[in-house]
Amino acid sequence: MAHFPTEFLDEVLVRTDIVELIARHVQLKKSGNNFMGLCPFHHEKSPSFSVSADKQLFYCFGCGKGGGAFQFLTEHDGYSFPEAVEYLAEKAGLAVPESREVDSGEQEKKKRALALLEKGADLFCRALMAPEGRAGLDYFKRRKLPPEIIRKYRLGYAPPGYGFMEKSLGRDARMQAQLEAVGLMFKGDRGYVDRFRGRVMFPITDRRGQVVGYGGRILDQGEPKYLNSPETPFFHKSELLYGYFEHRDEIRSRKLLVVVEGYMDVLAMAAHGLPVGLAPLGTAIGERQVREILRLHPEPVFCFDGDRAGRQAAWRALEKMLPVLAAEHGPRFLYLPEGEDPDSLLQREGSEAFALRLEQDAKPVLDTWIDGLRILAGSGPEGRARMAKKADSMLAAMADDYLSQAWRQEAEKVTAITLKTPPRAAPETVLRRPHPISKVPSLATPNQERFLAALLQNPQRIRGLLADEEKFMLDDAGLNQLYTRVLELAAANYNVAQALLLDFPQDERIPLWASQSDISDDEFEKLQLLMRERYFYRLLKQDGTLAEKQHYRYRWNEIRNKLEKVGQ
Numbered sequence: 416m417a418h419f420p421t422e423f424l425d426e427v428l429v430r431t432d433i434v435e436l437i438a439r440h441v442q443l444k445k446s447g448n449n450f451m452g453l454c455p456f457h458h459e460k461s462p463s464f465s466v467s468a469d470k471q472l473f474y475c476f477g478c479g480k481g482g483g484a485f486q487f488l489t490e491h492d493g494y495s496f497p498e499a500v501e502y503l504a505e506k507a508g509l510a511v512p513e514s515r516e517v518d519s520g521e522q523e524k525k526k527r528a529l530a531l532l533e534k535g536a537d538l539f540c541r542a543l544m545a546p547e548g549r550a551g552l553d554y555f556k557r558r559k560l561p562p563e564i565i566r567k568y569r570l571g572y573a574p575p576g577y578g579f580m581e582k583s584l585g586r587d588a589r590m591q592a593q594l595e596a597v598g599l600m601f602k603g604d605r606g607y608v609d610r611f612r613g614r615v616m617f618p619i620t621d622r623r624g625q626v627v628g629y630g631g632r633i634l635d636q637g638e639p640k641y642l643n644s645p646e647t648p649f650f651h652k653s654e655l656l657y658g659y660f661e662h663r664d665e666i667r668s669r670k671l672l673v674v675v676e677g678y679m680d681v682l683a684m685a686a687h688g689l690p691v692g693l694a695p696l697g698t699a700i701g702e703r704q705v706r707e708i709l710r711l712h713p714e715p716v717f718c719f720d721g722d723r724a725g726r727q728a729a730w731r732a733l734e735k736m737l738p739v740l741a742a743e744h745g746p747r748f749l750y751l752p753e754g755e756d757p758d759s760l761l762q763r764e765g766s767e768a769f770a771l772r773l774e775q776d777a778k779p780v781l782d783t784w785i786d787g788l789r790i791l792a793g794s795g796p797e798g799r800a801r802m803a804k805k806a807d808s809m810l811a812a813m814a815d816d817y818l819s820q821a822w823r824q825e826a827e828k829v830t831a832i833t834l835k836t837p838p839r840a841a842p843e844t845v846l847r848r849p850h851p852i853s854k855v856p857s858l859a860t861p862n863q864e865r866f867l868a869a870l871l872q873n874p875q876r877i878r879g880l881l882a883d884e885e886k887f888m889l890d891d892a893g894l895n896q897l898y899t900r901v902l903e904l905a906a907a908n909y910n911v912a913q914a915l916l917l918d919f920p921q922d923e924r925i926p927l928w929a930s931q932s933d934i935s936d937d938e939f940e941k942l943q944l945l946m947r948e949r950y951f952y953r954l955l956k957q958d959g960t961l962a963e964k965q966h967y968r969y970r971w972n973e974i975r976n977k978l979e980k981v982g983q
């Protein structure tokens with residue numbers, strides 16, 4: 416993040432309204448100086464998530480998440496920091512300054528590629544609605560997808576035969592090379608040819624809603640049935656989930672997430688009023704995807720076919736889940752009747768019956784694990800031993816110590832065998848991010864922290880500080896670092912709390928301090944005296960000449976008298 420100049424970041428933030436940014440995801444109600452809503456980062460029934468319009472910060476008093484506009488985009492929407500900056504700069508109409516670290520030629524290329532991927536989606540959409548797209552439209556009609564779903568998910572059609580891209584975009588060699596780079600064409604013996612032919616098309620978006628690739632389903636009997644874009648710098652199959660961008664907010668507000676197998680399942684659910692489905696891109700679900708899913712909602716339901724292949728797929732998903740799973744999560748597994756998928760079930764039973772299945776038939780992950788172990792191990796004493804062995808090796812993959820202990824006890828009950836304590840993997844830092852300062856024992860006193868909070872809440876107070884007050888926090892390195900920066904930022908006329916977050920993006924005390932209930936001027940005066948008292952006391956204890964000592968003692972007593980008067 417170092418490569419954006421602070422002035423530029425500040426300019427971006429000045430032109431950004433965090434309330435508007437957050438209100439797109441969270442229903443906010445005015446409450447005093449702030450806005451309150453249900454926290455999008457943890458589950459809650461009464462709002463403890465506050466957004467301050469004048470400080471341009473958010474803070475959740477329930478789970479402690481907090482930050483500014485950049486942090487909201489990185490934590491909530493999954494942007495990288497540079498992406499968040501670019502996004503907000505673009506919204507604000509600011510040009511991102513060129514920097515040494517970012518190759519602007521690369522950036523340009525990336526922009527062109529993404530524009531081309533969008534263009535491709537448009538072309539497929541138009542082809543679907545044109546007379547040549549009749550076969551595709553018929554297919555979606557047969558699958559009972561209403562026009563609004565076709566529009567919303569930008570479904571399209573790639574006509575059969577070669578030459579669709581050439582016809583649409585011209586026969587320019589540079590263009591064709593670009594189309595190859597984004598996976599829309601490939602180079603065969605006879606030059607560039609279309610990758611997708613005779614298929615209905617599903618554009619796949621990244622977390623920002625940008626088209627990064629496509630899935631195509633063939634309409635005749637050809638192979639493969641589903642064809643995806645090849646891996647490109649933008650399209651990483653193992654990281655993306657179909658429906659993520661479109662359903663993220665619905666999943667959060669309905670507190671329901673259903674992982675299904677295919678694009679058509681996701682769409683059928685949406686068509687039946689359940690826009691909460693996500694699907695991997697034609698491959699088995701991977702660890703990164705599981706992580707993403709659990710981040711979005713801690714209690715997802717994974718749907719699988721009830722047949723043998725479905726149970727195997729469920730087992731694989733469970734194995735991928737172990738390193739990510741924590742006690743806070745409660746994923747469930749739902750086996751559908753044999754030969755059915757969510758699409759066919761919804762057509763036959765309707766959405767209420769399907770929702771009921773999700774509610775009643777989905778089993779906790781622990782049950783799925785025990786059942787799976789049983790099936791794998793077989794019967795008899797040897798079976799129990801095999802089961803215990805397998806359980807032990809799987810428990811070793813778990814990152815959450817408490818959860819693995821709980822699971823071990825369950826497995827021991829079933830097998831009647833004492834499991835070995837599995838060798839512990841290094842604790843997963845991703846699960847619970849340690850507080851950056853907590854490693855160093857903090858010498859900060861509550862008064863010091865409160866003093867800093869008072870300054871962040873009302874930066875006008877900084878102007879009234881005396882020169883020696885710059886040394887107030889010397890006894891705590893972490894706090895002193897923050898404090899020194901606060902004084903610098905105030906002197907340079909920045910929005911102090913916000914700019915402070917640019918330097919200490921991980922320090923969630925900053926939004927907490929700025930968001931907690933207002934510290935009155937009276938209390939601030941008292942805090943200021945307490946700071947001075949501590950400061951002169953420290954000077955008094957240091958080596959010095961007699962004259963210095965006398966001076967410090969005089970000042971110290973003076974402050975103590977004042978403190979007595981204000982009742983401290």
Ligand SMILES: [Zn+2]
Nearest residue numbers: 454457475478
């Ligand atoms: Zn929260």
